Amino acid sequence: MAYFSYVYPKRQTFIQKINSGRKHHHVTPINRRLLQIICGFLAGLFIAYIILKYRRSFHSTCRRTPSIVQFKENVNHFDNSKSEDIAENDAKNITPIKKNIEQRKNINRSLLFVGVMTAQKYLETRAAAVYDTWGKEIPGKIAFFSSAISVKPINMPHLPLVPLKGVDDSYPPQKKSFLMLQYMWEHFGNKYEWFLRADDDVYIRADKIETFLRSINSSKPHFIGQAGRGNQEEFGLLSLEYDENFCMGGPGIILSRETLRKIAPHVKNCLQNLYTTHEDVELGRCVQRFARIPCTWSYEMQSIFYHNFSGNFAFTGNLKTKEVHRAITLHPIKQHKHMYRVHHYMQGLKIHDLQQRKISLYRDLRLMEELRRLHPEFSVNKDVLPADNYYSNLLREANLFGMQPDLNKYHPRNEDDVFSWDLISRSIYSNMNLNPRRKIEAYLKEGLDDVIREVMDNINLFSRERGRIIEFQQILYGYHRLNPLYGPDYILDVLLTFKKYRGKKMTVPVRRHAYLQQQFTGLEVREMFEGIERNTENLTENIFANTLKTYSTNTQSKNVYFHIAKSSPDDEIVENKISHKLINMVLPLSGKLEAFSRFMKNYEVVCLKQNENVLLFIVLFLKTNDDMVYDKTLAIINKIKSRYRTKKTIKIIPLEEKFARAKALNYGMKQVNENDLLFFIDVDMIWTTDTLRRIRLNTVLGKTIYFPIVFSEFDPTIVYHSHISPNHFLINEESGYWRIFGFGIMSSYKADISKVGGFNISITGWGKEDVDLFEKFVSSKNISILRSADPNLIHIFHIVDCDSSLDLNRLNMCHNTRTETYGNVYQLANLIYSIKTNIFQFARSKIHQANIINR
Known part of the structure; x- marks a missing residue:
């Protein structure tokens, strides 16, 4: 028709x-x-x-x-x-x-001119943050417009600043806004297709705005932004007709060259006929009057030009939201430090997209190679291939990372190599965890959110053309497993809502099964030393080569191990610097003669015989030691001192007080200078030189505190039917467990402990002093915490004695720790089954006694 x-x-x-x-x-x-x-x-x-x-x-x-x-x-x-x-x-x-x-490239340079309105007081902060982040990625040019007396800050001599004559930094910035547009037309009107008016508290995604503008005819008059007519209090007071609107200034306003051409000659006229104090309202009125076009009437612009109504708290929390991912501009970012945070997150999204693109290319390369083998007549001309092994390495990488998504990629050789699926519902159910029913962990919940968001984005990619949208409601149930070679797999039953808004409108709930796989990419390694990143290019290549070698030699291997080699010749210098850093080890001691003897033997073998730069401070409590124990303790110390007379190896700090770990650590800390490295340890620990190296690497003055996760042994009488473990460094599910909630063993510089307030010396008895210090570091804004499992730091089993005089909270903590050290679930279950008659009789008697007491 x-x-x-x-x-x-x-x-x-x-x-x-x-x-x-x-x-x-x-x-x-x-x-x-x-x-x-x-x-x-x-x-x-x-x-x-x-x-x-x-x-x-x-x-x-x-x-x-x-x-x-x-x-x-x-x-x-x-x-x-x-x-x-x-x-x-x-x-x-x-x-x-x-x-x-x-x-x-030239086209990109001439696509967009961005004018940022700012003020002299924000040049060092907001303007500098904008220029350091998205301002350098704009497909065109950016300039900052401020008052006539504005000057470039000392720390930003290259900032493209334009002081506007006759303009001050007073609010509202109406004159600044109109004269900025006039300046943009007079100096750059014929050089750019689009012009963007922005504030200094907005973040613009350069890649998205380029794609968006490429889809629009720039030769026609356009006035693009989030349309507004004022809030409820202002409605009817802005002198707008029923069919008039304006583009909200905060999220940004885009004008085509034709629009700017029509309004630029009339800037003075617009300034002389202001009806309100709102700069964006008056700009919209000026465009309506001389360009004869309104702001874009589109509901979609609310998500493209996104304004967060949380004020100063906008974009300070979680950025993994559909609003942030869909938006081209984000407003407002009031604190300039958060501008860098948002930019880093967006850079991470770009890396994610590039990695996905890399995986797609690997898949194409693998497919082409398979087709070439099937049809040799279409083989690649060798003249266009590289002379070295680059292409062959690409093929090897493609064989590993270029496999098409499939839940049957991995083929186990036997029953032990099978990866089990975990059931996901309101909780997560697993047969391979000591807690078979538990809350969904944060990392898994975040992974599910990422997967669902990407799936829904792909489903709704062409929703506008089709006149329908599908919204995610919830995951009814699902299954999850992790393959360390390929990535996590998901089978999800999701509830969706189908909404048709074109033609015959309808809303229908639907259920769908989603079979998903997140592909791992190559390993990347970053190694830091004293806050400075080392050159790890060769190290990454070495690990990746080992990955391919392991994969090619045994593609069915469930457990993959990598050998990390040195990255550069400079590593030897760095290694020497690391090994010579002094560690001041603080040990609280009260009794425990047998454990102390074992501790000192380990200290001599690991630290003294291998010339480790370690100084041991023993805080010895005298009140809780009888004379015999005290004499034997001194004898052990003096014996070791006599062997190493030329070294300052051990210092004793006697205390005539009742045992309190917080006081002991505080006294030990007083023995060193502010910039000295401290390591707080217990007498039941053993370690190796690898632990000392991790302490030196992972503890950074003013930046990082290291809380290693210790491996704690189970009761050897249950595991080995012996009073002592035959191999303390054997780590598996039967020999012990990781003390994830233990914070007593840690390393820090004295200055960092002092910054957060130090130890609470009012805490006496067992526990809580370590949790108190850990919470102080968590609350600190400038110091980060590093937690990592250390397989060379072992807590030797001993029966935990819980003092009944402890408060109820700490007494429960003590009893829980004592219970965890007996054995794992399977070992304790087998123990109960072996003597089930007596156990059940004991349980029945306890229940009967409790019922009598309750009566």
Whole structure:
């Protein structure tokens, strides 16, 4: 119908001319109507033929050009040494490609001009943050407009600042806004297609805004932003007609060149006819008056130009939300430090997209290689491949990371190699965890949120064209497993809502099964030393080569181990610097002669015999030791001192007080300087030199506190039917457990402990002093906490004695710790089954006694 209505006026004119030339012939209305239809049909066929011919020629050109470009770019990338062997015709085709690349860069440079309104007091903070983050990624140019007296800050000499004559930093910035637009037109009007008016508290995603603007005809007048008519209090007071609106200034306003051309000559007129104090309202009125266009009436603009109504707390919390991911601009970011935080998050999303693109290319390469093997006649010309092993390495990587998504990638060899599935409902159920029913861990919940968000984005990718949208409601249930070689797998039963808003509107709940797989990429390693990142390029390549080697030699291996080699020749210098850093070890001691003897043997073997730079402070409580124990303790210390007379190895700090670990650690801390490294340890611990190296690496002055996760042994009488473990460094589910909630063993610099308030010396008896210090570090804004499992730091089993005089909370903590050290669930279950009669009788008797007491 649209086609015939378009050609109908011309066809009518053509028929009238025919009739005027044949006045003596009589044409009936039926014949005239038939003639109109025939003529219209023939004209339509002719126009359709022309359009079809043009489209065929256009698409054939588009199909040929990318393949040539891609081929030639690959030649240049892979093998520059063989460029002389390429045919002359091919060499000629390369030159235009380079020109096209330069042309595309020039196009990007001329796409968008961003004018940021700021003030002198924000140049060092907000303006600098904008320029350091998204300002450098804009596909065009950015400038900061401020008052006439504004000057560049000392820390930002390259900031593109434009002081506007006759403008101050008073609020509202109406004059600043209009004169900025006038300046943009006079100096850059013919150089850019689009112009963006922005505040200094907005974040703009450069890649998204480029894609968005490329989809719009810039030669037409456009006024783009989030449309507004004022809040409820202002409604009817902004002098707006019923069909007028304005673009809200906070999230940003985009004007096409044609729009700016129409309003720039009338800036003074607009300034002389202000009805309100709102700068964005007056700009909208000016555009409406002289460009004759309103702000974009589109509900979608609320998510594209996103304004968060949380004020100063906007974008300070979780950024993994659909609003943040969908938006092109984010407003407001009041604290300039959060601008860097948001930018880092967006950079992470870009890395994620690039990794996904890399996986897709690996899959394409693997598929092409499989097709090439099936059809050798289409083999790749060797002249276009690199001379080294780069291509062969790519193929090996593609074999590992380029496998198509499939839940059956991994084929276990036996029952022990099977990865079990965990059931996800309101809780998570697992047969491989000591707690079979537990809350969904934070990392898994975050992974599920990421997966669901990406799935819904893909489902709704073309929702606007189809006139429908599908919304996620909840996960009814699902299954999850983790393959350390390929990645996590999900089978989810999700509840969705289907909404159709075009045509016959409808809303229907639907259930769907989703089979999902997140592909792991190659390993990447970052190693820090004293807050400075080391060069780990060779280290990453070494690990990745070992990954491929392990995969190629045993593709069915469930457990994959990697050997980390040194990354550069400078590592030896760094290693020497690390090994010579002094560790001041503080040990609270009260009795426990047998454990102390074992501790000192380990200290001598690991620290003294291997010349480790370690100084041991023993805080010895005298009141809780009888004379015999005290004498034997001193004898052990003096014996070791006599062997190493030339070294300052051990210092004793005697205390005539009742045992209190917090006081002991506080006294030990007083023995060192502010910038000395401290390591707080217990007498039941043993360790190796690897632990000392981790302490030196992971503890950074003013930045990082290290709380290693200790491996604690189970009762050896249950595990080994012996009084002592045959191998203290054997780590598995049967020998012990990781003390995830233990914070007593830690390393820090004295200055950092002092900053957070130090130890609470009012805490006496067992426990809580470590949790109190840990919470202080958690509350600290400038110091981060590093927690990591240390397989070389072992807590030797001993029966935990719980003092009944402790408060109820600490007494429960003590009893729980004592219970955890007996054995794992399976060992305790087998113990109960072996003596089930006595256990059940004991349980029945206890229940009977409790019932009598309750009566």
